[in-house]
Amino acid sequence: MRFLSSAQFIERSRVADEFVAPSAALANRLLAARGLGRLPPCTVSYFIEELHRPGAAIGLHTKGTAEIRLNLAWLAQLAQRGTDPEWEVAFVVLHEYAHFVLDLLEVRETGAGAVRQRIEAEHTGFLNRMRRLGWLADPVSRKLLSDHNSVAEEWYCDAFAYWAAGTLPEPHAAFLDELLAEVRGFPAG
Numbered sequence: 372m373r374f375l376s377s378a379q380f381i382e383r384s385r386v387a388d389e390f391v392a393p394s395a396a397l398a399n400r401l402l403a404a405r406g407l408g409r410l411p412p413c414t415v416s417y418f419i420e421e422l423h424r425p426g427a428a429i430g431l432h433t434k435g436t437a438e439i440r441l442n443l444a445w446l447a448q449l450a451q452r453g454t455d456p457e458w459e460v461a462f463v464v465l466h467e468y469a470h471f472v473l474d475l476l477e478v479r480e481t482g483a484g485a486v487r488q489r490i491e492a493e494h495t496g497f498l499n500r501m502r503r504l505g506w507l508a509d510p511v512s513r514k515l516l517s518d519h520n521s522v523a524e525e526w527y528c529d530a531f532a533y534w535a536a537g538t539l540p541e542p543h544a545a546f547l548d549e550l551l552a553e554v555r556g557f558p559a560g
């Protein structure tokens with residue numbers, strides 16, 4: 372998530388709602404299957420970044436909530452490409468949801484910064500293993516490296532999305548199982 376200098380929020384769009392509905396349902400199904408079904412489900416609305424800069428944010432999350440906003444311009448592009456948009460959108464929804472889950476973990480952590488330190492250590496381990504073992508052959512690992520290799524929180528969010536889909540390689544899947552153990556079965560509300 373980045374700071375947006377100028378964005379317009381759009382609560383509903385019939386066309387976008389129809390396009391996004393299967394992805395949001397998929398994201399919520401994956402979260403429930405992973406034992407996170409008692410947390411608030413994600414809800415999706417939209418935004419338009421008024422300066423259409425290259426590398427514009429494609430997703431945002433509202434701090435402390437499971438409310439996710441997707442960039443309408445990005446969705447329109449995706450709809451025209453037509454290559455498995457369902458998972459591409461679900462991936463971004465799950466990435467943004469991961470920021471929300473991190474907020475929950477941080478509220479419950481015993482020492483300030485403890486959760487972030489664990490994520491940073493796991494990310495450093497990932498980078499070291501990538502260098503030593505040449506994990507670049509694995510498409511998930513390659514995506515985790517190429518997009519967010521210097522920002523541990525963003526790396527964790529991408530890893531969370533793959534974890535939810537059951538495609539995150541070990542040892543990181545076990546790390547996320549352990550990190551999220553405490554919010555699995557978290558009481559509703």
Ligand SMILES: [Zn+2]
Binds near residue numbers: 372466467470525528
């Ligand atoms: Zn992010």
